[in-house]
Amino acid sequence: xxxxxxxxxxLIPALLAGSVCLxxxxxxxxxxxxxxxxxxxxxxxxxMSFADLIERVSPAVVSIEAAGxxxxxxxxxxxxxxxxFREFFxxxxxxxxxxxxxERRSQGSGFFISADGLLVTNEHVIAGSSEITxxxxxxxxxxxxxxxxxxxxxxxxxxVNGSGREFAHVSLDRTPSIRVGDWVVAVGNPFxxxxxxxxxxxxxxxxxxxxxxxxxxxLQIDAPINRGNSGGPAFDLNGNVVGVNxxxxxxxxxxxxxxFAIPSDxxxxxxxxxxxxxxxxxxxxxxxPQSLTADLAESLGLPRDRRGVLVAExxxxxxxxxxxxxxGDVIIRIDGQxxxxxxxxxxxxxxxxxxxxxxLRVIRDGRERTIRVRLSERPDAGTPSSTPEVQxxxxxxxxxxxxxxxxxxxxxxGASGTRGLLVSGVRSDSExxxxxxxxxxxxxxxxxxxxxxxxxLRAAVAAARESxxxxxxxxxxxxxxxxxYVALRLDxx
Numbered sequence: 001x002x003x004x005x006x007x008x009x010x011l012i013p014a015l016l017a018g019s020v021c022l023x024x025x026x027x028x029x030x031x032x033x034x035x036x037x038x039x040x041x042x043x044x045x046x047x048m049s050f051a052d053l054i055e056r057v058s059p060a061v062v063s064i065e066a067a068g069x070x071x072x073x074x075x076x077x078x079x080x081x082x083x084x085f086r087e088f089f090x091x092x093x094x095x096x097x098x099x100x101x102x103e104r105r106s107q108g109s110g111f112f113i114s115a116d117g118l119l120v121t122n123e124h125v126i127a128g129s130s131e132i133t134x135x136x137x138x139x140x141x142x143x144x145x146x147x148x149x150x151x152x153x154x155x156x157x158x159x160v161n162g163s164g165r166e167f168a169h170v171s172l173d174r175t176p177s178i179r180v181g182d183w184v185v186a187v188g189n190p191f192x193x194x195x196x197x198x199x200x201x202x203x204x205x206x207x208x209x210x211x212x213x214x215x216x217x218x219l220q221i222d223a224p225i226n227r228g229n230s231g232g233p234a235f236d237l238n239g240n241v242v243g244v245n246x247x248x249x250x251x252x253x254x255x256x257x258x259x260f261a262i263p264s265d266x267x268x269x270x271x272x273x274x275x276x277x278x279x280x281x282x283x284x285x286x287x288x289p290q291s292l293t294a295d296l297a298e299s300l301g302l303p304r305d306r307r308g309v310l311v312a313e314x315x316x317x318x319x320x321x322x323x324x325x326x327x328g329d330v331i332i333r334i335d336g337q338x339x340x341x342x343x344x345x346x347x348x349x350x351x352x353x354x355x356x357x358x359x360l361r362v363i364r365d366g367r368e369r370t371i372r373v374r375l376s377e378r379p380d381a382g383t384p385s386s387t388p389e390v391q392x393x394x395x396x397x398x399x400x401x402x403x404x405x406x407x408x409x410x411x412x413x414g415a416s417g418t419r420g421l422l423v424s425g426v427r428s429d430s431e432x433x434x435x436x437x438x439x440x441x442x443x444x445x446x447x448x449x450x451x452x453x454x455x456x457l458r459a460a461v462a463a464a465r466e467s468x469x470x471x472x473x474x475x476x477x478x479x480x481x482x483x484x485y486v487a488l489r490l491d492x493x
Contacts, residue, residue, distance in 0.1 A: 047237060050185055054197045057239050059137050059168035060112045061232060063189040064121055064144070064158075066129035067105045104128050109188035109232030110158065111241065112169035113271070117142075117160035120172070120271060121231030122246055123149045126156050134160050136167075137195055148274030152215050152282075152350075154246050155267055156231075157274040170233065172268040173240040178202055178219070186223040186245055186259075188232025198224040200257075209247060209260060214346040215282075218260040219243045225259040234261045241267075269351075283352035283375035285325075286318020287311050288483050291341040292330055295487035299464075299471040300330065301366055307340040308332040308363070312475065313483040323373040326364065327475065328448060328485070333361035349375065397461070398488050399430020402454050405442050413442045413477035419450040420477070421457060431492035437476055444483070445475035465490055 047053075108125035112118065119134070126132055132144040142160045149156040160167070178184075185199045200223030207218040221234060225245050234243035243261025273280045290296075290312045294304040311329040314320050331339060334348045335358055352358055354377035361370055396402070405420030421443040426433050443451055447460035457474075464472040471487040478484070 047183070050197070050199055053185060053235065053237065053239055054187065057170055057185075057233075057235055058187055058195055058197070060170040061137065061187045061189075061195070062110050062112070062119060063135040063228075064108045064110050064125055064231065065105070065133045065135070066108075066126045067103070067131045068129035107189070107228050108230040109228065109245070110134070111187075111233045112160075112167045113172060114169055115166040117162050117167055118147070118275070119144070119158050119160065120233075120244060120267065121156050121158060122244065123151050123154045123156040125231045126158070127151070132158065134158070148278040148280075150270050150274065150280040152280070153262060153266060153270050154216070155244065155262065155270045155274075157271055170235075170239065170241055172271065173236070173242050173264040174268045176236075176240075176242045176264050178205070178236060178242050180205060183237050184219075184221050184223050184242065184261075185235045185237075186221070186225050186229060186232060187235065188225065188229035188245060190226035190228040193228070196229075200224065203258070207260060208343055214343055215350050216262055216266060217343070217347075218246070219263055221259050221261055222257045223259065224257070229259075240264070243267075281354055282350040282378040283354055283356065283358070284319065284378035285345075285349050285358075285373060285375060286315045286320040287325060288313035288315070289331075289342040289345050290484045293487070295471055295489065296473065296485055299469060299473040299487040300328070300363075301467075301469070302330070302363065306330070306332075306363075307338070309339055309342050309345045310485050311362075312485050319373045319376050323360075323371050325360070325362070325371060325373070327445070328364070328473075330363040331360050332363060332368075333359075335359050336361075350378065354378075396425075396427075397454060397457050398432045398493050399427040400432040400437060400443075401425030402443070402457070404452055409440075409442055412440070413483075415442055415444055415477050417450075419452045420444050421451055421454065431488050435486045435488060437486060438478075442477040443474050444477055445473075447472055447474075461490065461493060 106125055106129070108121055110119045110121035113120055126146060126149070132146070134142050134144045142162060144158040144160045147157040147159050180202050182202045183199065184202055185197060187195070187197045190196050200221055202219055203222050204220035207220045209216070209218055219234070219242070221243065223234065225248055229245045232245045233241040234245055236242045242264045244264070244267050245259060245261050247260040249258035270280055290310045292306060292308045292310050296310055297306040298304050308330040311325055311327055311331065314325050314327055331345065333339060334345070337348070339345050339348060349358065352375055354375055357372055357374045359370060359372050361368060401424045402421045403424060405415070405422040409422045410416065410420050423432070423437055423439060423441045423443065426437055426439060443457065445451060446457045447463050449456070449460060451457050451460065461472050469490070471489045474486050474488060476484055476486050
């Protein structure tokens with residue numbers, strides 16, 4: 001054990017060092033000049049204190065407690081979200097939830113956007129709740145009711161009846177001009193500690209967050225946010241809300257300086273629709289899209305740097321089918337604006353109200369053409385079915401053991417007709433494995449033609465070689481649902 005004298009010997013130098021740092025201006029004029037130069041080098045507009053801003057906006061920020069029961073059948077699949085990103089989404093319960101409904105209590109933050117009691121929070125804060133309580137900064141409590149919610153963007157709109165009371169409120173910035181490096185101040189109730197403020201900068205703009213949040217490109221901020229900050233506001237230095245705090249990257253469960261906020265312009269658009277009709281209606285095209293990779297482009301005879309979205313499947317009876325879109329089309333523009341990957345397509349189509357037309361510029365057979373589509377309303381996504389184990393086959397191509405698919409195999413992947421090759425084994429060192437083809441998948445097409453036998457697939461490979469292609473394009477139906485194109489390189493076969 002360290003003796004008191006030894007402890008003092010360590011403490012005293014630290015105090016002395018601190019005393020030197022506390023009094024530099026009294027030591028010499030040179031030190032004073034150096035301090036002045038440091039202050040002068042700070043960027044214009046850098047605040048010396050956030051106190052005035054926080055004092056002005058804090059009364060509009062509230063704590064939210066929600067209680068209810070959760071039906072585990074409604075729990076989303078979190079498999080596409082890296083574990084570190086699941087901190088807030090796991091409030092839904094995650095995978096492996098018990099079969100019986102269970103009690104759910106959650107705590108988050110929110111903020112008033114009108115004097116008559118409208119407030120914004122995250123949808124996941126109040127999901128499954130039957131009772132919502134809002135606590136103001138002065139400690140007063142009010143029950144709240146849901147005006148509308150949108151799980152796709154994780155935005156919910158609540159209303160508090162204050163019996164004529166006017167609530168302090170803030171504004172969502174509808175046209176934010178925020179840049180990487182700008183200051184942001186987060187106010188919320190982490191771990192139930194009310195009225196907590198933290199500051200940082202915008203670290204990145206346009207961050208995707210897994211495949212469950214297709215309609216949102218997040219702001220990444222380093223202002224510390226933790227459990228309970230969910231739904232709270234991120235302010236700019238003018239006191240405008242530029243983001244709604246929604247998720248954190250956290251290997252430990254605590255803050256590590258990487259948080260994510262829903263941009264205020266997107267939140268404002270969702271709020272407008274919730275106020276008007278209590279729900280968000282999104283345009284629906286009716287395709288299974290896939291970002292065009294260099295290998296996919298090359299297998300279609302396009303330049304490797306060609307950007308766009310590949311139509312992996314046109315769903316029967318949808319606007320895409322009625323307009324004449326085909327499997328293998330590459331969408332490169334929507335209403336004249338370039339679309340480079342599938343998230344952009346989801347967001348662009350989803351922002352168009354159902355019933356309106358969009359103009360698609362597509363590449364088919366190496367030629368560009370224009371297709372006009374009247375969008376319908378996006379339906380709810382179905383739940384993928386489970387898949388039993390399958391037995392391996394002796395026929396192998398690209399490291400896949402293949403056999404003609406039977407009706408049961410086609411039904412599991414949602415395929416129709418008599419086409420298809422069932423993948424019943426994949427070698428770990430094979431081209432198929434590198435392209436993430438898995439047991440239970442079904443190969444529907446190769447080289448633009450249906451396949452129902454291994455000979456059909458080998459013929460497509462031979463045709464691609466004769467055309468001096470480096471890869472053959474195959475259409476794969478996944479046992480988890482959905483289809484996608486895969487470019488299998490010929491030098492691997």
